[in-house]
Amino acid sequence: LVDKETKELLKNTGAQYEITVNGENTTYDVDSDGHISITGIGMPDTETFEILVKEIKKADGYKEIAGVQKVEVGTLTTYDIRVLRNVIVKVGNNIESENTTTDTIVLNILAEKEGEEPEPTPSPTPSPEPTLDFGNLKMSYSTSYKDVDLKKTEKDWRDGMVGGNGKIGFLTNGSPISNVITYQHIDYVMPTNADRDSYPTGGSSLDTIRQKIINFEAPTNEDVIDSWDRIAKYHPGMQLRIDTSYSNDISDYLRYTNYETAEVGENYSDSSIKWERSTFASRVDDVVITSITNSAKDVSLSISIDTISSMPGFGKHDDGSQYDEVNIQYKKIISDDASYLAQIVHYPDYENSPYQNGGFGAVSLIIIDGGTKTAKKTTTTDSYNKSGYDASIDISNAKSVHIITALDKTKTLCQMSDFAAQDTYAFLDTLLEKTQAVATKYPTDGFSYEDALSPSAEIQSELFNSSSFEIVTDSDEDLNYVNDVLIDNQKDSDTLSNVLMNRVYNQGKYAMICCAGYSMTRLSGMWIGTWDPGWRYIYTMDANVNLQSSGMNTVNLQLFGDGYIRFVYNQLEDWETNAKIIYDIDDAIMCPAHADGDRAINDEGSIGYPFKYWNAGAAWMIQPIYEYYLCYGNATINTVDGDKDLLEEILLPMLQKNANFWMGLCTPKYYTD
Numbered sequence: 021l022v023d024k025e026t027k028e029l030l031k032n033t034g035a036q037y038e039i040t041v042n043g044e045n046t047t048y049d050v051d052s053d054g055h056i057s058i059t060g061i062g063m064p065d066t067e068t069f070e071i072l073v074k075e076i077k078k079a080d081g082y083k084e085i086a087g088v089q090k091v092e093v094g095t096l097t098t099y100d101i102r103v104l105r106n107v108i109v110k111v112g113n114n115i116e117s118e119n120t121t122t123d124t125i126v127l128n129i130l131a132e133k134e135g136e137e138p139e140p141t142p143s144p145t146p147s148p149e150p151t152l153d154f155g156n157l158k159m160s161y162s163t164s165y166k167d168v169d170l171k172k173t174e175k176d177w178r179d180g181m182v183g184g185n186g187k188i189g190f191l192t193n194g195s196p197i198s199n200v201i202t203y204q205h206i207d208y209v210m211p212t213n214a215d216r217d218s219y220p221t222g223g224s225s226l227d228t229i230r231q232k233i234i235n236f237e238a239p240t241n242e243d244v245i246d247s248w249d250r251i252a253k254y255h256p257g258m259q260l261r262i263d264t265s266y267s268n269d270i271s272d273y274l275r276y277t278n279y280e281t282a283e284v285g286e287n288y289s290d291s292s293i294k295w296e297r298s299t300f301a302s303r304v305d306d307v308v309i310t311s312i313t314n315s316a317k318d319v320s321l322s323i324s325i326d327t328i329s330s331m332p333g334f335g336k337h338d339d340g341s342q343y344d345e346v347n348i349q350y351k352k353i354i355s356d357d358a359s360y361l362a363q364i365v366h367y368p369d370y371e372n373s374p375y376q377n378g379g380f381g382a383v384s385l386i387i388i389d390g391g392t393k394t395a396k397k398t399t400t401t402d403s404y405n406k407s408g409y410d411a412s413i414d415i416s417n418a419k420s421v422h423i424i425t426a427l428d429k430t431k432t433l434c435q436m437s438d439f440a441a442q443d444t445y446a447f448l449d450t451l452l453e454k455t456q457a458v459a460t461k462y463p464t465d466g467f468s469y470e471d472a473l474s475p476s477a478e479i480q481s482e483l484f485n486s487s488s489f490e491i492v493t494d495s496d497e498d499l500n501y502v503n504d505v506l507i508d509n510q511k512d513s514d515t516l517s518n519v520l521m522n523r524v525y526n527q528g529k530y531a532m533i534c535c536a537g538y539s540m541t542r543l544s545g546m547w548i549g550t551w552d553p554g555w556r557y558i559y560t561m562d563a564n565v566n567l568q569s570s571g572m573n574t575v576n577l578q579l580f581g582d583g584y585i586r587f588v589y590n591q592l593e594d595w596e597t598n599a600k601i602i603y604d605i606d607d608a609i610m611c612p613a614h615a616d617g618d619r620a621i622n623d624e625g626s627i628g629y630p631f632k633y634w635n636a637g638a639a640w641m642i643q644p645i646y647e648y649y650l651c652y653g654n655a656t657i658n659t660v661d662g663d664k665d666l667l668e669e670i671l672l673p674m675l676q677k678n679a680n681f682w683m684g685l686c687t688p689k690y691y692t693d
Contacts, residue, residue, distance in 0.1 A: 157522050168200040175332065180194065180549065183308075183534055185476075186583060187306065189534060192299060197264060199297065202549050203257040203259070208429060210345055211370055225243050228243050250624065251615065258425075264321045269290060270289070273288040274288070279530040284300070295314045302472065303480065307455060310422065319418045321415050324361075334551040359386060362383040365379045369435070374618070378430050381428070426452075433445065489522075559615045566644065572584065573644075573647050586659055588641055597621060603681075607680050611634070612637065638674070645671055654667045
């Protein structure tokens with residue numbers, strides 16, 4: 021489209037674009053107004069002009085690749101372009117701003133005759149409403165959802181979309197009628213009544229097992245101390261339900277995950293009213309924020325908290341035995357002015373539990389712009405609910421609704437005997453103050469969702485764009501399909517879809533980022549919608565943890581590595597105990613196969629799963645830390661003992677203690693009759 025001399029006309033102001041012209045890739049600089057000016061040798065007629073604009077808008081668009089934004093225009097060369105005097109491609113309003121992002125390309129094409137001044141640019145006609153680009157690899161789309169109904173036991177929650185900031189997160193089903201947000205905290209584990217401070221030592225049975233093996237005899241279950249109740253299971257947090265009145269005319273439904281902002285949202289129409297919802301977990305403020313608006317600026321809905329015992333998997337094993345959560349007590353709490361909803365839960369007051377007087381909870385601050393909100397209490401029949409009522413907030417005729425939720429756990433809630441009668445809880449007060457501080461921090465128009473999102477999205481975008489991967493496809497046909505169609509098409513095809521694989525890869529990286537920085541991903545990442553999780557959703561370190569962390573260096577996610585190292589370091593005291601109680605080796609470490617986040621004592625196993633004697637575990641877990649050091653060099657890691665130097669205070673001591681373990685193990689007494 022342009023001659024080579026044109027390429028010299030562009031001025032460098034720091035920003036760069038890569039443009040494909042006639043099949044040749046060239047990097048152009050941008051002038052101070054954020055424009056690329058390309059002067060050509062001719063002018064199109066009106067018909068061709070319209071085709072040009074239409075095709076450029078349909079073209080591959082721009083993609084941000086390692087900081088270079090890309091505009092594909094090489095496909096346009098087949099059109100009869102007789103004169104293209106000046107093409108200005110402008111992206112955004114301020115290209116030099118670090119926060120500028122856009123999904124559209126604005127094109128102004130000025131016709132200019134030889135020796136004449138260019139005619140004024142006509143006033144732009146209103147642009148049609150933007151359509152979502154399903155080919156955008158930095159987003160994920162679906163046109164279906166599943167309702168999460170009360171008292172259901174099936175696993176519909178697994179079809180939800182997710183977000184997180186490494187420590188807290190959310191899972192949402194995206195229903196336009198009854199939207200459910202299940203809040204997550206990576207440290208939520210249900211205490212058991214097992215004596216976690218006593219250790220059924222492997223050493224007591226080790227001699228018997230060793231002698232049988234040396235003499236070619238098979239050990240039996242009687243030779244192994246079988247214990248499976250000391251590693252606590254992961255559990256969900258508060259489940260918020262947003263019920264919206266509707267006209268039975270829901271259309272144009274679409275839900276999405278934006279990998280660059282970590283937002284999950286839903287767009288749909290109810291009759292002629294267009295609704296928008298979005299939620300993200302802030303990396304800056306450590307809260308989950310939800311925004312609800314519609315085109316009529318008339319939002320009416322009801323917000324409530326689901327009854328815990330109605331959630332999937334609560335209470336009983338398939339064999340009829342009971343889970344530990346049947347020994348909890350909880351309350352639903354609502355302020356008289358309908359400013360917030362809260363849930364507070366007291367863990368079972370087991371004598372052997374470090375959370376005997378502890379629990380967990382969440383507070384949702386409800387902010388409306390205009391309209392009214394009313395607090396409602398209705399009598400409950402749930403025996404676990406000690407508030408005596410179910411709570412909800414009804415909202416009418418608001419321009420917008422925002423929900424700010426803080427959640428945590430504590431060891432110092434109160435004694436169980438005082439819980440039902442107690443009116444106030446310092447733990448909940450702290451969470452409420454946290455949400456109020458966030459509301460005050462972003463006060464524009466009552467509360468500015470965009471201002472709250474911006475600093476968190478900036479961090480998220482940098483993390484997600486730290487690397488890129490794409491399998492190029494020969495056909496653009498699949499690019500415009502939502503996930504549902506891509507998955508259905510794949511079921512009927514023997515050929516792997518490159519487009520689907522690109523989305524799977526980016527979804528995997530997104531999930532890693534959502535779980536990065538604070539600790540390590542569990543079997544399910546950080547997301548759970550049931551009280552009966554498979555394998556307790558614990559940390560399975562003889563396979564899953566290492567596999568889940570294996571990509572942290574290849575995708576350039578140092579933050580994920582920080583969390584992994586913190587996760588390992590925080591267990592080291594228990595690892596030293598393991599080496600002592602099982603092999604009687606001092607100043608050494610031995611990694612368990614399982615941990616729950618609070619405890620990493622190696623006391624699970626049976627004759628079929630001899631986890632107590634997984635001797636290579638520590639080396640297996642140290643390897644990613646060594647690879648982290650090779651990739652990023654030395655670093656400061658935040659731990660339970662404060663900031664630590666990676667090389668001198670973590671890696672080298674771990675290597676030394678692991679060597680001590682093998683020096684203590686490789687002695688004749690372990691291998692002779």
